[in-house]
Amino acid sequence: MPAQPVVVVLHDGRLPPATAMEPVTAHAELRPTEEAGLADALRGADVLFAYDFLSTAVPAAWHAAGSLQWIHVAAAGVDTVMSPEVRESDVVVTNSRGIFEGPIAEYVLAQVLALAKDLPGSLRLQREHRWEHRESERVAGTRALVVGTGPIGRAIARLLRAAGMEVHGGGRHLRLDDPDFTTVTDAAGLTAELGRADWVVAAAPLTEATRGMFDAAAFAAMAPHARFVNVGRGELVRTADLVTALRDGTIAGAALDVVDPEPLPAGHALWDLPNVVLTPHSSGDVHGWRSALTELFADNVLRWVEGRPLRNVVDKSLGYVPSTGSRP
Incomplete structure (x- = not known):
């Protein structure tokens, strides 16, 4: 892991709550971007935080993700980022299981x-x-x-x-x-x-x-x-x-x-x-959900910089996080 990793934050004009992002800011350089600038932001980046979980921009920008090691999606579903290139790469994908x-x-x-x-x-x-x-x-x-x-x-x-x-x-x-x-x-x-x-x-x-x-x-x-x-x-x-x-x-x-x-x-x-x-894709969006999503990502960033296992690692062959038991 680089001494000062670069984290791209893909957003739709609404940034993650600043307070919840403080642990990330303390350990990484942030590159906020909307869809149009994603390819440029991914060059030299280590982590992508797909905070705009509905964005389908990742496959088109993937050619610029030569140094990317990890994608975290701010949703339970990861289908928007799971292109064949992502699936076949060594990049780790995690999701926001546990929030919704x-x-x-x-x-x-x-x-x-x-x-x-x-x-x-x-x-x-x-x-x-x-x-x-x-x-x-x-x-x-x-x-x-x-x-x-x-x-x-x-x-x-x-x-x-x-x-x-x-x-x-x-x-x-x-x-x-x-x-x-x-x-x-x-x-x-x-x-x-x-x-x-x-x-x-x-x-x-x-x-x-x-x-x-x-x-x-x-x-x-x-x-x-x-x-x-x-x-x-x-x-x-x-x-x-x-x-x-x-x-x-x-x-x-x-x-x-x-x-x-x-x-x-x-x-x-x-x-x-x-x-x-x-209803407009809002069944899981209760008060505080954006902070909860960001806090989960921040916790995973701390795990990453400390070399500990990440939470919610997706099995890319399946497209979701496998259950470890019948009642996860």
Whole structure:
């Protein structure tokens, strides 16, 4: 490690909180940059802090990263930086696992409750000044399938179970005695499990294996009363297939924190579908989240300069941090 390492901070005009960055400033030279200047900033740099975790500028600037040793992404998903060149390099990639699990689980539970109690419909009636008695659904006793059994998926499962729901998982490997999901189905059993679910929650990382996994066939496998909640990545879904499924009643509704494309363009069909709730990729963004992200990176910088193991090292062949146990 260089005596005075150079850390590039990729941002979108909003810099990391200065107080949280103080431990980094004490040990490294900082080069803040937005996307347009990334290639120039990477020349001679040792570390990239992808604070703008939605930026897709890294692959195009990679030719200038000849001395880079480590990329830290201020998100759980690292798909925006995981180009073939990064995957095949010796550069270590770390993520922000541990920051978003609880907030995203709360968001999913909130959306499940809102859809079951038809809170969007109540708001519409309120705007119309209509006092209209209606009945709502219980969530206790219903069945949820959480696709993605990493830390975020497990936090979701535990919170949904606390609300009285039966929760199962969809992952890479079949498991019959999982502590959070009871059973986890693999790809071979996913279609059948989709058909048994009242709620399908997408919380998987975006990889080549998961891209577009929720397509017309997946929605056709779901029950007509089922709802779909996406807190993973928009590209997990074939958007046109989702719109069709929502329009023709193949599924009953959706709550989407992530979409493809993102941001959702004006005039897109998803804006106006009455059975859709949209939020702008903010399910994990609770008060203090930017400081928490920066503090995690600062802790990793201290580990790096002291020669200690880094937290949240991504397995680049998988595209995420492998779990060390069934309940990380």
